[in-house]
Structure formats: structure tokens, C-alpha cells
Amino acid sequence: MDEVPALTILRERKGLTQAALAVSAGIIKTYLNEIEKGKKPGSVDAIKKFAAALDVPMDVLAI
Numbered sequence: 001m002d003e004v005p006a007l008t009i010l011r012e013r014k015g016l017t018q019a020a021l022a023v024s025a026g027i028i029k030t031y032l033n034e035i036e037k038g039k040k041p042g043s044v045d046a047i048k049k050f051a052a053a054l055d056v057p058m059d060v061l062a063i
Contacts, residue, residue: 005038007032007050021053021054025053032050042061
């Protein structure tokens with residue numbers, strides 16, 4: 001079974017859809033989807049934005 005990324009777990013715990021998190025972080029939804037599926041690594045800038053949008057420290061999002 002594949003491991004679920006911390007980003008996905010935190011997003012779902014906050015009750016956010018990918019679209020809502022993408023808007024909040026100022027990131028394109030397709031990029032977020034690719035990160036969550038493990039198809040692309042998250043850039044440092046993207047991780048900073050997701051961490052801010054989710055109100056968590058960056059290190060929690062070890063993608």
C-alpha cells in the first residue's frame with residue numbers, strides 16, 4: 001500500500017479540497033495534485049506556501 005503524503009493528510013484534516021488549498025496557497029491545483037500523487041516533488045517555495053496555508057511548520061510537510 002502506498003504511503004499517503006503528509007500534505008494530503010493535513011489538507012484532509014483541515015477539511016480542504018485540493019482546489020481550496022491550491023487557491024489559498026496561490027498554487028495551481030494540477031501541481032498540488034501531482035505532488036500529492038508523488039509524480040512531482042514540491043519545490044521549496046510551494047512547500048512554504050502550503051505550510052502557510054495549512055498553518056503548520058514547513059518541516060511537517062516533508063514531501
